[in-house]
Amino acid sequence: MTDENPPPPKPGSSLGSHLAAIRNDRGYSLRQVEGLTNNIISNAYLSQIESGKIQQPSPNILHALANVYRISYEQLMEMAGFIVGNREKGDVSHGRAATFAELNLSEDEERELLEYLKFRRGLKG
Structure with a gap:
């Protein structure tokens, strides 16, 4: 997915706070995201991710959010801890x-x- 000028993650920011910032930037409510993901992600589950109660949602959840928000799936995977690497060097290991x-x-x-x-x-x- 190509970025649609999402706010960059703040240094040290959590996945949840980053996703909340992007959702707010896009002007979506939790219920709208639920609908846009064809009910793959319930608004309650997304709320738990954004609040930090769920810190490592599954890759398919991250993929659905990347598609809806038009942001980098790889970045979300890295923020969730599924991909570890040094982006500056292009060295990404899974x-x-x-x-x-x-x-x-x-x-x-x-x-x-x-x-x-x-x-x-x-x-x-």
């Missing part, structure tokens, strides 16, 4: 729980897939 946990890959297979992904991303640039 946490096993968020990427290959269901595939039962060996460490070698996982490493090869990450190398292939890095190669494919290089082709786009």
Whole structure:
């Protein structure tokens, strides 16, 4: 998703406060976001994310919010702790729980897939 001039995350800001700021910037109510996500995310659940009661919503929840808000899914994944890396260097590695946990890959297979992904991303640039 491409950014639609969302407010940048403040240094040290939580995922919840960042999402609340973007929702407010977009002028959406909690109920509107619920409808825009086709009820994937209830307004009560989004409220819990924004208040910090839920600090690591699932990747599919983050993806739905990224689509509705037109913001970077990768940034949300990083803020939720699923992706760890140094954005300045472009070095992003994925946490096993968020990427290959269901595939039962060996460490070698996982490493090869990450190398292939890095190669494919290089082709786009």
